Amino acid sequence: MMELTTDLKREMFWTMLLARRLDERAWLLHRQGKIAFHISGIGHEAAQVGAVFALRRGFDWVVPYYRDLALLLGLGYTPRDFMLALMGKRGERTSGARQMPSHWSFKAMNVVSHSSPVATQALHAAGIGLAIKRRGEERIVFTSTGEGSTSEGEWYEAVNWAAVHRLPVVFNVQNNQYAISEPASRQMAVSGAAERACGMGLKGVSVDGMDAPACHRAFLEVFDHVRSGAGPAVIETCVYRITPHSSDDDDRSYRSREEVEHYKQNDCLPRAEKALGLEPELVEELERKAKAMVDDAVAFALSAPDPDGPEAAYPVYAEDVRDA
Numbered sequence: 074m075m076e077l078t079t080d081l082k083r084e085m086f087w088t089m090l091l092a093r094r095l096d097e098r099a100w101l102l103h104r105q106g107k108i109a110f111h112i113s114g115i116g117h118e119a120a121q122v123g124a125v126f127a128l129r130r131g132f133d134w135v136v137p138y139y140r141d142l143a144l145l146l147g148l149g150y151t152p153r154d155f156m157l158a159l160m161g162k163r164g165e166r167t168s169g170a171r172q173m174p175s176h177w178s179f180k181a182m183n184v185v186s187h188s189s190p191v192a193t194q195a196l197h198a199a200g201i202g203l204a205i206k207r208r209g210e211e212r213i214v215f216t217s218t219g220e221g222s223t224s225e226g227e228w229y230e231a232v233n234w235a236a237v238h239r240l241p242v243v244f245n246v247q248n249n250q251y252a253i254s255e256p257a258s259r260q261m262a263v264s265g266a267a268e269r270a271c272g273m274g275l276k277g278v279s280v281d282g283m284d285a286p287a288c289h290r291a292f293l294e295v296f297d298h299v300r301s302g303a304g305p306a307v308i309e310t311c312v313y314r315i316t317p318h319s320s321d322d323d324d325r326s327y328r329s330r331e332e333v334e335h336y337k338q339n340d341c342l343p344r345a346e347k348a349l350g351l352e353p354e355l356v357e358e359l360e361r362k363a364k365a366m367v368d369d370a371v372a373f374a375l376s377a378p379d380p381d382g383p384e385a386a387y388p389v390y391a392e393d394v395r396d397a
């Protein structure tokens with residue numbers, strides 16, 4: 074089994090911590106009326122750092138979904154980028170603040186933005202996989218969804234088609250047990266999304282998504298499998314969505330406080346601190362650094378100007394994008 078280096082352990086924990094503190098601040102900003110909407114990745118961070126630090130960053134393609142803040146930070150997306158997007162300010166790097174917040178794109182790191190209809194990104198990923206195969210490249214495509222999205226026709230078609238053509242695509246399912254208010258038991262008759270792979274003829278793996286080192290090992294293995302030309306894979310990371318679905322949701326109407334508390338006891342962030350063996354002094358130092366970066370990003374975005382009227386068309390037309 075491959076040992077994690079000290080640098081990588083620190084990097085993984087730092088990325089989880091920064092994502093968590095940014096995400097918590099986003100909720101506060103929403104309650105203060107400073108942003109209109111937030112959709113949270115709290116509880117999903119271990120799964121995402123497990124994936125991102127197993128990728129060849131800037132070489133492989135990434136077609137993420139809205140909860141992937143920790144994944145994006147691992148690719149070099151910054152707190153200032155995140156806050157500019159939440160506030161829809163000028164200079165927002167991915168779409169000039171035209172796309173919804175958390176609909177990430179990042180050209181330099183081969184990150185492709187998704188559309189809001191869930192699971193449609195799986196089709197984009199399969200298409201990119203076909204292009205990679207035709208060009209004979211060694212890259213792979215990582216794409217993610219929630220478990221509810223695996224009941225969509227688009228997800229089936231993308232996975233089936235990738236399996237038939239043995240495309241280099243990894244379909245990550247971040248199973249947080251709910252699709253808004255709908256529990257997983259009412260979304261699927263199987264026990265989890267990895268099982269769905271059996272019927273379509275590709276590798277299916279399920280991992281404890283709250284265990285950062287376990288996720289990293291599982292992603293390394295799955296990426297190797299796909300990189301070797303053995304065909305695509307589904308990897309399900311079993312997590313729990315600690316927050317409501319989004320800032321527009323009140324989860325008290327469909328799940329008990331006891332249930333949420335129970336999963337908070339298994340929070341992936343303190344678990345990672347232990348599992349990665351970080352010294353308390355280092356954690357304190359990283360906490361201070363994270364707070365300073367979040368404060369800086371909020372102040373920067375609050376004082377940034379709104380986009381000008383004529384910028385409204387940017388980057389709707391292809392010629393604008395080409396020059397970006």
Ligand SMILES: Cc1ncc(C[n+]2csc(CCOP(=O)(O)OP(=O)(O)O)c2C)c(N)n1
Pocket residue numbers: 140189190191218219220221222223247249251252253314318
């Ligand atoms: C095709 C489609 N149907 C419904 C919605 C509304 N919607 C947005 S997120 C979501 C839940 C998706 O659940 P899941 O795939 O488990 O992801 P999670 O939000 O739990 O991470 C729904 C139903 C949508 N965006 N697209």
Ligand SMILES: [Mg+2]
Pocket residue numbers: 219220221247248249250251252253
């Ligand atoms: Mg879900």
